[in-house]
Amino acid sequence: xxxxxxxxxxxxxxxxxxxxxxxxxxxxxxxxxxxxxxxxxxxxxxxxxxxxxxxxxxxxxxxxxxxxxxxxxxxxxxxxxxxxxxxxxxxxxxxxxxxxxxxxxxxxxxxxxxxxxxxxxxxxxxxxxxxxxxxxxxxxxxxxxxxxxxxxxxxxxxxxxxxxxxxxxxxxxxxxxxxxxxxxxxxxxxxxxxxxxxxxxxxxxxxxxxxxx
Amino acid sequence: xxxxxxxxxxxxxxxxxxxxxxxxxxxxxxxxxxxxxxxxxxxxxxxxxxxxxxxxxxxxxxxxxxxxxxxxxxxxxxxxxxxxxxxxxxxxxxxxxxxxxxxxxxxxxxxxxxxxxxxxxxxxxxxxxxxxxxxxxxxxxxxxxxxxxxxxxxxxxxxxxxxxxxxxxxxxxxxxxxxxxxxxxxxxxxxxxxxxxxxxxxxxxxxxxxxxx
Numbered sequence: 001x002x003x004x005x006x007x008x009x010x011x012x013x014x015x016x017x018x019x020x021x022x023x024x025x026x027x028x029x030x031x032x033x034x035x036x037x038x039x040x041x042x043x044x045x046x047x048x049x050x051x052x053x054x055x056x057x058x059x060x061x062x063x064x065x066x067x068x069x070x071x072x073x074x075x076x077x078x079x080x081x082x083x084x085x086x087x088x089x090x091x092x093x094x095x096x097x098x099x100x101x102x103x104x105x106x107x108x109x110x111x112x113x114x115x116x117x118x119x120x121x122x123x124x125x126x127x128x129x130x131x132x133x134x135x136x137x138x139x140x141x142x143x144x145x146x147x148x149x150x151x152x153x154x155x156x157x158x159x160x161x162x163x164x165x166x167x168x169x170x171x172x173x174x175x176x177x178x179x180x181x182x183x184x185x186x187x188x189x190x191x192x193x194x195x196x197x198x199x200x201x202x203x204x205x206x207x208x209x210x211x212x213x
Numbered sequence: 214x215x216x217x218x219x220x221x222x223x224x225x226x227x228x229x230x231x232x233x234x235x236x237x238x239x240x241x242x243x244x245x246x247x248x249x250x251x252x253x254x255x256x257x258x259x260x261x262x263x264x265x266x267x268x269x270x271x272x273x274x275x276x277x278x279x280x281x282x283x284x285x286x287x288x289x290x291x292x293x294x295x296x297x298x299x300x301x302x303x304x305x306x307x308x309x310x311x312x313x314x315x316x317x318x319x320x321x322x323x324x325x326x327x328x329x330x331x332x333x334x335x336x337x338x339x340x341x342x343x344x345x346x347x348x349x350x351x352x353x354x355x356x357x358x359x360x361x362x363x364x365x366x367x368x369x370x371x372x373x374x375x376x377x378x379x380x381x382x383x384x385x386x387x388x389x390x391x392x393x394x395x396x397x398x399x400x401x402x403x404x405x406x407x408x409x410x411x412x413x414x415x416x417x418x419x420x421x422x423x424x425x426x
Contacts, residue, residue, distance in 0.1 A: 038279040066251040129342045
C-alpha cells in the first residue's frame with residue numbers, strides 16, 4: 001500500500017486477471033512459495049518480479065487465509081503481508097497493474113477484498129500505537145503532508161496540531177532543521193521533520209508497565 | 214500459555230517427544246492441517262485432541278515460520294498461534310505433557326524455543342495496548358491477583374496502584390461489587406473486578422486519532 005500523491009488516498013497495488021478463474025477481476029500480487037525460500041523472501045520476490053516494486057519501506061506478515069474453499073481447484077493457503085511503499089516512490093508498473101484507492105476497490109478476485117480490508121484495519125490500528133507511518137512518508141515532510149497521510153490511511157480527519165503534539169511527546173518525529181518553500185498563500189515556511197526510526201516500534205507503551213530502565 | 218497458579222509464572226504447555234527426530238526434546242502442541250479445516254479450527258482441534266485442552270479464552274495467529282530447513286525431512290511450514298488458558302483452569306494433561314515456565318524452557322525441539330519467545334514478546338506487547346489479560350485472568354479477581362498476572366507475563370514488577378489507575382481510566386475493568394475474604398494479615402477486604410470485555414480490543418488508542426464518535 002502507499003499514499004497516492006495525486007488523489008491523496010491510501011492505495012493498494014492490484015493486477016487484473018487475464019484468464020479464468022475470475023478473468024477481469026483484480027488480484028493482490030502474489031504467487032507460489034519456492035522450495036528454497038521463506039515467506040518474507042518470497043513476498044519480496046513476488047513484488048519485484050511480478051509488479052516491479054523494489055522499494056518497500058516496511059513489510060510485515062498479516063493473517064493466513066486458510067478456508068478450504070477460498071479458491072477453486074487445489075487447496076491454496078494464502079499467507080498475506082502488508083507492504084508499504086513510501087512517498088514519493090512511484091514504481092513503473094506493468095500494463096495489467098494499477099494502484100486503486102482502498103476506499104473504492106474494483107471487483108476483487110476470490111477473498112482478496114477481505115485481505116485488503118484486513119490490511120487496512122491493521123495499518124490503521126498500528127498508526128495508533130506504533131511509528132508505522134514512517135513506511136508511507138517521504139524522508140522529510142511537513143506536518144501538513146504527514147497529516148494528509150494519516151487522514152488517508154485512517155479514513156477520517158485528524159488535527160495537525162494534535163498529531164504533532166502526540167508524535168512529538170512520543171519521540172516519533174525529529175525536526176530536520178529544514179523548511180519547506182512557502183506555498184502560494186505565503187506565510188511562514190513550514191518546518192520539516194523526519195521519522196526518528198525507520199523500523200517498526202511500539203511508541204505508545206503502557207507507561208505504568210514499562211520495563212525498569 | 215497460562216499463569217501457573219503454584220509458581221506464579223507464565224507457563225507454556227509442551228509435550229516431550231518420544232521418537233526421533235529429537236527424542237526427549239520438548240515440542241509445542243500441533244500437527245498437520247486437515248483438508249477440510251481452516252487453521253484456527255485445526256489449532257483448536259490439536260489442543261483438544263493432543264493435549265486435552267478445551268478451555269481456551271483467547272486464540273490468535275502469530276507468525277508463520279517458513280525457513281526451508283526449520284525441520285528435517287519434507288518441508289513443513291508452521292503457522293503458529295498464541296492461545297491463553299484462564300486461571301484457575303488446570304486441564305488434565307496426558308502423561309507426556311507438562312506446563313513449563315516460559316523463563317526456564319527445557320531443551321526445545323526444532324525452532325519451537327523461538328516460537329515461544331515470539332509468543333511471549335507478542336503477549337507482553339499486547340498487554341500494553343489491549344485488554345488481552347482477560348485471557349489469563351479468572352472471571353473475578355482482586356487487583357493483587359491481576360498484578361501478579363501482569364508481572365509474570367511481562368517478566369518484571371509493576372505497581373498495583375498504577376495498574377488499577379491506567380486500566381480504570383481505559384474502562385478495561387469493571388468492579389463486580391464483591392470483595393475477597395480478608396487474608397491472613399487482616400485488613401480491608403479487597404474489591405473484586407472483572408474484565409469489561411472478553412474479546413480482544415485495543416484499549417490505548419491514539420486519542421488524537423480516534424474516529425469521530
